[in-house]
Amino acid sequence: MSKLQWKLILTVGLLGLALYFLFPSWQWYRMPQQEREEHEKMRDSIVSKTLNLGLDLRGGTHLLLELDPSKLQPGVDLNDALDRAREIIRNRIDQFGVSEPLIARQGERWIVVQMPGIKDPQRAKDLIGRTALLEFRLVDNSPALGEITDKLRAKNATIEDINKYPEIAKLLPAGTQLFQGKEGQYYLLKSTPEMTGAYLTNAKVELGGQFGYPHVSLEFNNEGARIFARVTEANVEKNLAIVLDGVVQSAPVIRTRIPDGKAIIEGNFSMDDAKLLATVLRAGALPAPVRIIEERTVGPTLGDDSIKYGVMSALIGCLAVVVFMMVYYGFSGLIANFALLLNLGLLLGMMASLHSTLTLPGIAGIALTLGMAVDANVLILERVRDELAAGKTTRLAIDAGYEKAFSAIIDSNITTLIAAALLFQFGTGPIKGFAVTLTIGIVISMFTAITVTKMIYEILFREHIIETVKF
Numbered sequence: 001m002s003k004l005q006w007k008l009i010l011t012v013g014l015l016g017l018a019l020y021f022l023f024p025s026w027q028w029y030r031m032p033q034q035e036r037e038e039h040e041k042m043r044d045s046i047v048s049k050t051l052n053l054g055l056d057l058r059g060g061t062h063l064l065l066e067l068d069p070s071k072l073q074p075g076v077d078l079n080d081a082l083d084r085a086r087e088i089i090r091n092r093i094d095q096f097g098v099s100e101p102l103i104a105r106q107g108e109r110w111i112v113v114q115m116p117g118i119k120d121p122q123r124a125k126d127l128i129g130r131t132a133l134l135e136f137r138l139v140d141n142s143p144a145l146g147e148i149t150d151k152l153r154a155k156n157a158t159i160e161d162i163n164k165y166p167e168i169a170k171l172l173p174a175g176t177q178l179f180q181g182k183e184g185q186y187y188l189l190k191s192t193p194e195m196t197g198a199y200l201t202n203a204k205v206e207l208g209g210q211f212g213y214p215h216v217s218l219e220f221n222n223e224g225a226r227i228f229a230r231v232t233e234a235n236v237e238k239n240l241a242i243v244l245d246g247v248v249q250s251a252p253v254i255r256t257r258i259p260d261g262k263a264i265i266e267g268n269f270s271m272d273d274a275k276l277l278a279t280v281l282r283a284g285a286l287p288a289p290v291r292i293i294e295e296r297t298v299g300p301t302l303g304d305d306s307i308k309y310g311v312m313s314a315l316i317g318c319l320a321v322v323v324f325m326m327v328y329y330g331f332s333g334l335i336a337n338f339a340l341l342l343n344l345g346l347l348l349g350m351m352a353s354l355h356s357t358l359t360l361p362g363i364a365g366i367a368l369t370l371g372m373a374v375d376a377n378v379l380i381l382e383r384v385r386d387e388l389a390a391g392k393t394t395r396l397a398i399d400a401g402y403e404k405a406f407s408a409i410i411d412s413n414i415t416t417l418i419a420a421a422l423l424f425q426f427g428t429g430p431i432k433g434f435a436v437t438l439t440i441g442i443v444i445s446m447f448t449a450i451t452v453t454k455m456i457y458e459i460l461f462r463e464h465i466i467e468t469v470k471f
Contacts, residue, residue: 018349054359064294134197137189139239181248199224203281214274225261233257336377361434369441376449
């Protein structure tokens with residue numbers, strides 16, 4: 001086959017692939033909202049094939065978290081702690097089922113979290129903000145507990161206030177700490193935990209007990225199982241408290257040695273609470289507490305408006321360009337417009353194949369890409385005009401126009417790619433989305449402007465469909 005036939009096959013093949021990857025997105029966004037939610041709950045394969053919408057288009061929650069450096073363990077580097085916290089938060093959100101979240105460091109001790117389409121922002125905040133420090137501590141059944149409890153209630157004090165009341169602190173037996181339980185009662189626990197959640201390998205929700213309430217089942221690794229067996233063997237008939245983030249979840253009595261490295265956390269959980277607890281335990285404990293210092297919620301209605309006006313502005317811009325090219329360049333402008341539409345289709349198809357997230361800055365990147373594509377065609381057509389003015393035939397003028405415009409097109413696109421690379425390297429969130437869209441679009445625009453349009457001219461001249469073209 002000739003070189004021209006290979007170009008035609010490549011172009012048709014790329015267009016077919018773009019339509020193939022875009023079809024699930026077209027199918028997805030034609031579905032009623034309720035049907036989409038059912039697919040998302042089931043995590044069907046179609047969900048992973050669609051072109052995602054970002055927070056500003058779909059709605060959702062934006063959080064800015066601050067890590068507390070004062071609570072880090074001695075010797076722990078803040079940068080390492082931030083990286084670890086980011087990965088733990090990512091694992092928690094992935095298990096929570098949020099599609100395409102954005103989790104990125106910002107500044108010295110902050111983490112940005114964006115969760116598109118989140119339906120329950122409060123549960124998401126509970127999931128992210130919990131330190132999830134799991135400890136197993138022996139209960140001290142000291143008589144001093146009753147006196148401490150009476151004094152705390154008399155002063156309407158909390159455990160955090162205990163240092164304000166020396167007469168309460170003096171009642172604490174040596175080597176113990178006071179903890180509060182979920183139901184508001186107080187526990188005297190040994191100051192040193194017998195073991196922590198560092199040995200945890202799995203946490204899952206199960207139903208059990210006399211009334212079939214949900215509880216969280218824990219499994220430890222081999223070393224954790226040995227420690228747990230030793231602790232339970234040495235403390236039969238004593239209470240072992242399960243403490244999560246400083247709150248006693250339950251304090252069951254050790255009836256016998258437990259050699260298999262398994263334990264359960266009970267506490268009259270609802271099914272949703274038990275699932276949330278199991279999720280944060282599986283993902284691991286944060287290296288230090290985080291607090292939410294900024295929260296923004298984007299409603300679905302605002303997202304729909306963003307889509308409507310963003311698409312409308314892009315369409316108006318494209319229509320203006322199409323009309324200008326047809327009026328100013330005639331038939332050649334029509335060929336340039338075809339390349340423009342092909343550029344848009346290939347760009348969206350590439351983004352869909354990569355399961356990219358489309359945001360408002362991404363739409364801006366698409367608009368700029370289309371502008372760059374038109375710019376390349378204008379450079380070519382103006383060079384062709386110059387060659388025609390110099391007395392060359394149409395066929396020779398077209399070949400010379402493409403050849404002489406090539407360097408200018410390459411220079412302009414390479415400088416834009418360098419800018420996009422810097423935006424991607426140093427930008428965050430939507431800025432990176434803009435850079436990715438712009439980069440993909442520029443590469444495609446060079447293909448459509450240089451290869452596809454020239455191929456069309458070659459076919460038209462070879463098949464004698466046209467003999468001359470006005471520029």
